[in-house]
Amino acid sequence: MSSATTARSTQVTVELRVNGRTYPVRLDSTTTLLDALRDELHLTGTKKGCDQGACGACTVLRDGKRIVSCLALAAQCDGSEITTIEGLAEDGHPHPMQEAFVRHDALQCGYCTTGQVMSAVALLREGRTGSDDEIREFMSGNLCRCAAYPNIVAAIREVADS
């Protein structure tokens, strides 16, 4: 990572590895991972719901673990493997979690959905799908104002059991 200081901001060059591709980007050191994904890489599937780490809409995977990308600086992610909703499909086939969300109508307006899906994929890896209550508890960092919550639990349950 190199940097150059100006009176008002510090520009940094960061190598972001997102969905298996490497993107060298030059940005202000205060740029969040969320803004870098959306504004620099034009990966707009990751959504901004609060920019305060309180809603989960911007959830992505960093080295396989879920984080809210609005609370991570892009510069801190240099060298990390980031997975966004755009990187979930394999060989053009949607991830089973994406398909289960559609089948169970685990979305309405769809704005929080990509964050929910990323969180749900991480949940499987965390082994937090032992019961519906456990799913509810560990999906409670992802707000859904349309309240697709019961259908989200059903979708995760189906994928976890398959």
Added chain:
Amino acid sequence: MTATLAKENVIGRPIDRIDGRRKVAGAAPYPSDFDLPGQVHAALVSSTIAAGRITRIDRSKAEAAPGVLRVLTYDNAPTLTDPPQNALGSTMRRPLRDDRILHYGQHIGIVVANTRAQAVAAARLVEIEYAEEEPVLDIDDPRAAVEDNPFGMASSRGDVPAALAAADVTVDGTYTIGAEANSPMGLFTTVASWQGGRLVVHDTTQAPSFLRVALAVMFEVPEENVRVLIPFLGGGFGAGLRLWSHTVLTTLAARVLDRPVKLVLSRPQMFHSVGHRAASRQRVQLGADRDGRLTAIDHDAIAANGLGDHLPSPIVAVTPSTYACDNVATHERRAHLNIPFTGFMRAPGAIEAHFALESALDELADQTGVDPVELRLRNYAEVHPVSGKPWSSKALRDCLEVGSERFGWPGRDPAPRSTHDGDQLVGQGMASATFEFYALPCTVRLVVDRRGNATVRTAGTDIGTGTYTITAQLTAELLGIDVDQVRVVIGDTDQPPAPQSGGSGLAGALGAAIQDAASELADQLARLDGHPGESFASLLDRHGLDELEVTGYSDLAGAATHADVAPAGAFAAAFAEVGVDEDLGLIRVRRLVSVIDGGRVFNAKTARSQAIGGAVMGIGMAMLEELAYDPNTGRVANGTFGDYLVPVNRDVPDLDITFVGEPDTFNPTGSKGLGEIGIVSIAPAIANAVYHATGRRIRDLPITLDKML
């Protein structure tokens, strides 16, 4: 020829929503996802006081900041024309009109810069000085200007004072509800671009056709020169029904700079920029005989309203239609306060009225010893209580009976504090709901091509309710084609005008317009001498036509004025079980049964999602949500998702959703709308359950821990 839905091959089936795959892939474009070539970014300057005047503005530091292109405040901005009134009441006060500050967070300037970060940073450098006044923030403040609701909510039948005086039993209760923020997940966004004299605007709106008219008037351009695009919205729950100042300011900045300008509200700004459910206080007086038959209802309501703002959002409007009762009077007032403008929030008015009425009915059940379900059946309005006409459909009785059965209501011990489960007191409560018929005119264009595919076009949008999907299902059903042969083009005002997605009125109006178009198409096909069972493809081919285009139109409200039935809205009943830990004041909803008569259900899967969404938002209203204003400064004190609590996944109890009833006989498609009915009876059912659990009647929402101690 009238196209009919008799076959029901496609309609009603629980197919996956047709836009679902795009949404789970992150490929559905919301307004904040649009970036235009040459686009620059805006940030707002918001008032830090709630009342007073601006005495000095210094833009110089902001103008000198890196990347800044323009700073607009009232004293240097071009003057706009006032926005027109529309079917939803008055639009907001024109922004940057003068030096007056009416509420905290009022948008008093807009800064445009090359990047969003530059704009946000520079907005903080605009120096404003104020002559501050003491804000009026409470509906009980004697300084508040109070007026009768200008939309004519006062009504009277019979002689209420005499009936109350003569009643065997009376109930007199005062019910208050805190202000609630709609809080859709999507941050409201405007991306405005002037191309010559033509405006293209991506905007988070539930009412694209209204927005088009408003912008055309304000910017003095012909309506056809304004295009509003909103294919995916990111939630609204009513927040997107009004014209908001950030939309106007962004459009203005784009015009001044002659460049595309993008503005995304921050989450804290969402709490004071896009409306809220007004705080309200109601008094309900009931008179009844010893058997619980209502002889009088007097319903008085007062709600907060912004200064200089006039919004119908009527609370008592539904009351005369709810129960068979000879003597009913309603009164409604507005207190104008230094608060951010109120707006519409899911089932506006109806939900407030039902909290008061259904709580009062529970009190009447308690006093008379009549079971709450039986009490509602004894006062059942078999015909419309105002017009005396038969309902176009009403299965509220089924809602009550099916709900009672599914919940296991019979045999409940009516005595408060009668059931324990470990440390918890357990209570069961119920409430019913009557929702009013509502519709505005709608136009669609329907095209069928030589391959037998159809395209439906209308300006209305899908806010997550499933409009894309039910439009495709209805069209497929009426035309006898497959759902995947239907393309749905909506959320674009270059298409025929449609009503807002609000008031539970779009599905019915749009469905009727699609049916009208399908009927017109059938007439055209008949003129082409089609053989029975002949496909569109064959028929068009035979006549050397590439496609057929027809227009469909509905005006259900117009038709309602001379109908011999009373057009019905949806009905519902909810049954709730709560557990209360009295030592800690903790309340938990353990299970909830919701039964809904929405007429014909177009898609069982998306309809169920609407009912779930309403139920959960109802839990939020009952137990969590209240927008807090600092009583001294009028500042929104809890404008973040860390402070303003909305229900999370863990808050959702065991939910049981059932639909009952038959297709409505007034709406040609049989629909009555489902977007709002699912929330209406939830809060009173929970409040009544809390009473049953604890013996404490909480008449003030939300029922937070402090009210239980």
